[in-house]
Amino acid sequence: MSNNELVLPQEEFEIIKALISTQAVSVDDLSAKLGIDANSLMRSIAELESMGLLKIDKKIxxxxxxxDEGKKYLELGLPEVRLARVLLSCNCKPSINDIPNIAKGLNINISITEVNYAVSALTRLGMVRVARGIIEIVNGDKLVEVSNRQAILDAVRNPIAEDEISQEHRSIIQEFMRRGIVKVRERSIIILSATDKAQDLFMRGLIKSSTVITALTPELIRSGTWRNMVIKRFDLSIPPPQAPIITKHFFAEFLRFVKEVFVSLGFEEAYGPHVELEFWNFDALFQAQDHPAREIHDTYFLKYPSSGKILDNELMNRVSQTHENGWITGSRGWGYKWDPNRAVRLVLRTQTTSVSVRTLYKRGDGEYRVFTIDRVFRPEVLDPKHSMEFHQADGIVVGENLSFKHLLGILEALARGMGLRKVMFKPAYFPFTSPSAEGYAYHEKLGWIEFVGSGIFRPEVVMPLGIKRSRVLAFGMGLDRIAMVLMNIEDIRDLFSKDLSSIKNYWLNFSRFINNISKS
Structure with missing residues (x-):
């Protein structure tokens, strides 16, 4: 063998041979060409680079x-496609609330929340119009555009490069992204090319292949065949792959941090059940039994069991009178016949305020500050800003001579403690507080995001619970949205991402946030 010859293992030789015939190639394309798994190629690629035969470039x-939602719509069809099928099949002008039942009769599955999104989409396309809750087809020819949306979704069944999407389809893809049907994933592409050295040696026939062995056996030594083989060298300069660092989840740590902020301001933590009576979730908060928020499209109802019980009949009577005629609160009430059977139906709680009213009933008058942090549940359509399950912090401050200024002061102190540097408040309406205010925090990309609703509990709420002398300042915060603001997260679903690289990046954001808080 000539001193100038370079003998390579067969796999490394095939890599150089493939690169000589092309200008540049990605690892994935090279893997497909050679029929070798891309991960298996990486060791050979690293060795060829160390020998100066191969050049590596990386691009994103x-x-x-x-x-997951997009995969569901790939199987069932987009909501607007299903709604169009329902309207064309029934040849009718249904109300929005009747559509799920009509669709069921046509073997089409569509929920009321999906109907609302679909109506919006078909209205924008000019296919339907809505008047007084009745949907009517005004341009059936638009069905082609609706079907085209499903075809575009089918086109991304397998991941497709963003720069390969046609210009005419980009606006629809952008809409799908806003709706959480598709998402963008960045991939690091490794591009390989042969160096001038490799080109020169290969063209002169000085690069050859041979069998690779990793150990000298007695058989190889006795026969002398080892002389015609390449003994695999161990290159200790090549770093081994790193195992992922095990750490606590960034969102769990954020929730713990928020609890510490509350405790530092003199609050104590309270707890309550996820499965709640309508009584504590709605009635005790002076929310009328015919309020839209208590309908099935805004609340999850349990089937088995479907109801519970209230043992305090006097409490039930006070709340009943407050709803019907105002009782002794100075209010006229809602003026309807309150139904005790509805009050004991079981729901997944829609707000942690149910824990606050339970606490008021248990502790009564006095001076205390209580908070709770836990999950609540609502039938939302999953998108970058909304989820059907999210975390809420609820707080109450009880005492005599408290005012609305005290409430805003407490909220500002909480905001500062949680690192919200830019907040604002504006008047609002809630059924159980007066006066009321909403608080907003600024996100660099999403703009102003509502993060707290607040107010002073009305007499119709506190008096039936046994509060006679004290005022109660109350507020509820959407902690998922606050986490998005503080950790620069654009999609609420990323709070529960399983992607290790995303979790690592958000952990770094959380760590930087904590460090900045410590320095300020």
Whole structure:
């Protein structure tokens, strides 16, 4: 063998041979060409680079891929496609609330929340119009555009590079992204090319292949065949792959941090059940039994069991009278016949305020500050800003001579403690507080995001619970949205991401946030 010859293992030789015939190629394309798994190639690629035979370049490429919701719509059809099928099949002008039942009769599955999104989409396309809750087709020819949306979704069944999407389809893909049907995933693409050295040696026939062995056996030594083989060298300069660092989840740590902020301001923590009576979730908060928020499209109802019980009949009577005629609160009430059977129906709680009213009933008058942090549940459509399950912090401050200024002061102190540097408040309406205010925090990309609703509990709330002398300042915060603001997260679903690289990045954001808080 000539001193100038370079003998390579067969796999490394095939890599150089493939690169000589092309200008540059990605690892994935090279893997497909050679029929070798890309991960298996990486060791050979690293060795060839260390020998100066191969050059590696990296670039980031964005790919569009389906979310879990997108995969569901790929199977069932987009909500607007299903709604169009229902309207064309029934040849009717139904009300929005009747559509799920009509669709069921046509073997089409569509929920009321999906109907609302679909109506909005078909209205924008000019296919339907809505008047007084009645939907009517005004342009059936638009069905082609509706079907085209489903075809575009089908086109991203497998991830597709963002720069390969046609210009005419980009606006629809952008809408799908806003709705959480597709998402962007960045991939690091490794591009390989042969160096001038490799080109020169290969063209002169000085690069050859041979069998690779990793150990000298007695058989190889006795036969002398080891002389015609390449003994695999161990290159200790090549770093081994790093195992992921095990750490606590960034969102769990954020919730713990928020609890510490509350405790530092003199609050104590309270707890309550996820499965709640309508009484504590709605009635005790002076929310009328015919309020839209208590309908099935805004609340999860339990089937088995479907109801519970209230043991304090006097409490039930006070709340009943407050709803019907105002009792002794100075209010006229809602003026309807209150139904005790509805009050004991079981729901997944829609707000942690139910814990606050339970606490008021248990502790009564006095001076105390109580908070709770836990999950609540609402039938929302999953998108970058909304989820059907999210975390809420609820707080009450009880005492005599408290005012609305005290409430805003407490909220500002909480905001500062949680690192919200830019907040504002504006008047609002809630059924159980007066006066009321909403608080907003600023996100660099999402703009102003509502993060707290607040107010002073009305007499119709506190008096039936046994509060006679004290005022109660109350507020509820959407902690998922606050986390998005503080950790620069654009999609609420990323709070529960399983992607290790995303979790690592958000943990770094959380760590920087904590460090900045410590320095300020």
């Amino acid at each position: 490429r964005r790919y569009i891929e389906l979310t």
